[in-house]
Amino acid sequence: MSGRKSSATVLVVDDSALTREVISRNLIAASFTALTASNVEEAISFLGEQQVDLIITDLKMPGPSGLELVRYVKENIPETEVIMITGYPTIEGAVTAVKIGAEEYLTKPFTDEELLNAVRTALKKQKNRKTASGYGGKSRPHFKGLVGESDSMRVLFGRIEKAARADATVLISGESGTGKELVARAIHYASCRATAPFVPVNCSGIPEGLLESSLFGYVKGAFTGAAETRAGFFQSAEGGTIFLDEIGETPLSMQVKLLRFLQEKEINMVGSSRIHKVKLRIVAATNRNLEILVQKGLFREDLFFRLNIVSIIVPPLRERGDDIILLARYFAEKYANESGTQIPEFTDGTISAFLRYHWPGNVRELENIIHRIVVMEEGGKIDTRHLPPVMRTAIPHNNSTMKTLQEMEQEHIRHTLEICEGNKTHAAEILGIDRKTLREKLKKMELSG
Ligand SMILES: Nc1ncnc2c1ncn2[C@@H]1O[C@H](COP(=O)(O)OP(=O)(O)OP(=O)(O)O)[C@@H](O)[C@H]1O
Ligand SMILES: [Mg+2]
Known part of the structure; x- marks a missing residue:
């Protein structure tokens, strides 16, 4: 749906038809052009078709959340501003939203004036930025958030595009700080899985004893303290991409379980004998040389081969x-x-x-x-x-x-x-x-x- 013509185009994303209606009516009254989408998938397909200056999105919606949309926007059309709205204010939600680039955070209920103030502030910031830099972010040479136009980066962009189409498991290697996580996100957002979640997991940041239950989830009573059944990262990435960062640090006991997943595409929640099929893609990354770890017996060779179907090497900055x-x-x-x-x-x-x-x-x-x-x-x-x-x-x-x-x-x-x-x-x-x-x-x- 679209409202009448004006200076800026605003896309309103909310699963509630009433909220969409109220917000877009307000925007149109203030002579903005308003578009609406009822979920993140629809929003992303809109964004592929037309220029939007500002997005106002709900945080919690069935399917991908507003945070996924903020990530998508920041990585693919960073010049577009985002205002996050939510009926369930949480400090973490607000912090994450702002950290990944939402301009404003509005808690329901808000007045028409608060909404329009937030819209004007966000658009003003965007305008200042464009004037200050002499050009909009669009003309900057970047590929899905990755700045670069050197030959080595062009080769990388080509590999990312191919990897995105292939849907096979990808192993990204490169020195620390080269942008491996950005590459993983670029693959996800350029793939047909773009509207499903991208779930990053730092394998070295989770204590060995908690790794299996964090990845595969657990059922109530599986161990002391398991008061309820909980999904793991694999289930939350359903349909999307799980990014296993620092895969070289994964303990051998966990490597066996990852290998089983790669072979069977099935998971067992801790404490349950039931098997769940999960459809997702694995992208792994490491700043260590996995071949050397294999030689030293610290990394399973069979897992290395299963992960390394598509290999992407991110060049160091000095090159x-x-x-x-x-x-x-x-x-x-x-x-x-x-x-x-x-x-x-x-x-x-x-x-x-x-x-x-x-x-x-x-x-x-x-x-x-x-x-x-x-x-x-x-x-x-x-x-x-x-x-x-x-x-x-x-x-x-x-x-x-x-x-x-x-x-x-x-x-x-x-x-x-x-x-x-x-x-x-x-x-x-x-x-x-x-x-x-x-x-x-x-x-x-x-x-x-
Ligand atoms: N080509 C690029 N264009 C813009 N920003 C980049 C680029 N490459 C990396 N960055 C930025 O540099 C920082 C480090 O990137 P990232 O976290 O993806 O590196 P990494 O290879 O995963 O590092 P580590 O091995 O330490 O985990 C991030 O803030 C990222 O946004
Ligand atoms: Mg990283």
Whole structure:
């Protein structure tokens, strides 16, 4: 359904016909163009056909939730604004919605005025952003949220498209911070499963004892504390994609169960002998070399082959040439808009320091550096004084052979901690080691320095 013509087009997504009617009537009265959809699937198919400036979506709806829609929009048409509405306000829901990019959060019941204020604020922000950058997000070279136009990224985009069509299991590998999760999402959203859920699971973040019940669910009474039957991640991804991140960290006991799933496409909830068929696609990712883990007996070879049907390798940032600059500008714009400051520019010195640096933490490291500078410096030019010391002195790293391996390592640890503003968990993540190892190394550094 569509209302009369005006300046901005707003898509209202709600399973309640009454809510759709009330909101769109208000919008039309305020001379906006209103479109309506009763679920996320319908909304996504609308978005494929026509330009929408703003989406107002309910959070809880049968099928995919409003959060799935926010994710879809942010990854595929980031220039479109989203306002989330809900009758069940939860702190977590609000936090997640804002974190993944909803502009506003409205709790039912809201007045007509509150609604229109939120709509105007969101559209104004969008307009400011477009004017500030001189162009809308649309012309930025990106593929489903992945910024890049280097040859290595073009090859990657081609592989993503092929993988999306194939519907086979995919294994994504690449160094930490290269964008493996973004690639997994891009595959999901480019596939025929786009309207079903994308469920990310961090295999290294769940204690071994809870992994099976978290993935496959459990029935009431299965173990002490199982007061009710609960679905696992596999059931919640029904029809969609489950993203098994850091698959290399999965304990061997769980690897057997994953292998069984890949062979039979069936799951057993913990404590039940009943078998459920689940239709979904598995996309797994790792920053470790699984072949080496296989050789060491830490990863099952049969599981490796089952996962590695389609293999996608995400290139490290240092191999992406001018994409480094493209990404730096992209993040500068993103964080300047977020904090309402002027978009900073980079001096030639900064640009060559960026191109020279070896980016061990890849895109995440670049994003963190830019974020910090934008927050601290508020606009103007970014020159090499603003860069972390290690980058400023970054003599191309093949020239730093006068240093011992230990000196290089310590320098790199200090630099990473600086980027992460002292956050050890984050630093350990970028360095690809666990927190305990990082603590031990820091202790040694204190002793030696
Ligand atoms: N090509 C890209 N364009 C825009 N943003 C990107 C790109 N690649 C990565 N990012 C951003 O960099 C950050 C790290 O990406 P992501 O979490 O996908 O990396 P990862 O490979 O999964 O890292 P890890 O191995 O540490 O889990 C995210 O904030 C992501 O949005
Ligand atoms: Mg990741």
